[in-house]
Amino acid sequence: MTLLEARALDVGYPVAGAGLFSRPVLLPIVHGVSLALHDGQTLGIVGESGCGKSTLGRALLRLVAPTGGQVLWQGQDMAGFSAGQLRRMRAGMQIIFQDPVAALDPRLTLGQIVSRPLAVFAPELTRADRAARAVEALARVGLSADFAGRYPHELSGGQAQRVGIARALIGGPKLLICDEPVSALDVSIQAQVINLLMDLQDSMGLALVFISHNLAVVRHISHQVMVMCLGRVVEVAPRNAFYARPLHPYSRALTAAVPEPDPRRERGRIGQSLPGELPSVLNPPKGCVFASRCPEAQPRCHAERPELRDFGGRQAACHFVGE
């Protein structure tokens, strides 16, 4: 079943106008993104800073209101949701963040932090019920019951992220939006958290939206991969097809830039980097978002923006794919 769907979603933020007294203007961040996510599946969203991946994640949860398009939760348009419906929807759809320590209130015990969502999602529960559920949720992420009485400052980064996951799980969600959940963690801890998310997906049938700049991590955890650049989707493909042969030149540049722990291979990649920088969000190009850096760019790429096109089960936004 389609759990979550976005149709031509636009998101923007108001920013100060040019003059001191001019009215705020809307700065578009995400342009026309469509996606569909099924039960138990993982959609990986990759892109560099400023590509709009985190803003998209927040708009899917309606933590920011879209400026255009629709988000459908289990087939229903969220725009029409009452406050009560939004609350119920959010019990089924939670988010975990990049900085696991900053996401926890330092004055509350972990038991209080983890059980807090129940005050909203299940206000009928007694205090004892809530505490018991918190211990259950902590156990699910591999933390023993005595963690319930501890405070966030006593945790390592990996433990704090586990607590963040426990809090997200307590309402019994169907979908977890993970916004760079392992970027702040050490390699050995990152692997623990990724394994945990995959185990939880298996045991609870969770769907995941996994937002990350790390292409190797996304490959490991995703069923479907979406590449964003300057607020637009440039490629969407099933995981294996994507990594076997990325179609968009930007996807190829990204995968080629990732350094691997293999000195023999890496030596040969010195001097291969792609020059230039991506254009600013404040001054987006008229044509393809990648045209200014693309080694294969033609005059048409600068003049005309390519639409996402189908290439047998996958899509890419490039004038010259398949030629």
Add this chain to the structure above:
Amino acid sequence: MTAEPLLSLRGLTVDFRLPQGVMRAVDRVSFDLAPGEVLGIVGESGSGKSQILFSLMGLLASNGTVGGQAVFQGQDLLSLRPKELDRVRGTSLSMIFQDPMTSLNPYMRVGDQLAEGLILHKGLSRSAARAEAVAMLDRVRIPDAAARARRYPHEFSGGMRQRVMIAMALLVRPALLLADEPTTALDVTIQAQVLDLMAELAREIGTAIILVTHDLGVVARLCDRVVVLYGGRIMEQGPAEALFEAPAHPYARGLLQATPRLDEALTPRLGTIPGTPRSGGAMLPGCPFEPRCPLRLPVCAQVQPALTARGGTLAACHLEAER
């Protein structure tokens, strides 16, 4: 090593006085660096990798004390008077940091910041120093260098700021460049550019580099030799090829297995290292990795293993020595 080493660390120790007692961050670290060699120091948070660089530059926090020797071009950096150390730092020893924005003076034009070192340490006139600064900015591929030199740091992108830092560090043509996570804050395609630039300039000027990072891929791309640090001690060191292909220490193996990569078949689960990285605390009598080591022996908690030759590397582990 046949040639005289450029830098020779012998028993380098860094202690911090904390309210709860003395914390040893770096514990008797010894290694040699040849002129022009690129050495990577890898480790997780709390391994002491950055403190090694800070101690060489005389930049330890005020509650830190340093022991041992660090002989650089014939003089012990650790026993120099501040004035003498200043001269070394201005002429033959440079450092770049993870966050270029906080290392640049926000009130000073970029060109003037670069020229300052040449005026102070090389006795150049203001106009000659400015001309060299612009030439160097051009060399690190800052577009329109002459105009850019008159701009302030906030007018540069993150990747360009790091290139400005590299320009500043290499302007005096130092014999040794210390780089503390120089690409960690950068997007992957910009990281590739900065690594290319470091490799190219180091070769051209003959500068040796000590690169501190948590990213094994970055080490593989840039480094000739690798030191793997855990809990302030060297676990393993050796040529990059040998260490990545056949790591002898369980920690080095664990790190490699926990790193998801694009160039290998997918495994259902990532390898993990149980527990969390050791940070601070009292000195252990045995191996600092013992509490997390899947292969630990009774002796590991009691006796610190010495670095001994295995295959192509040196590793500090009781286990391998017994085989």
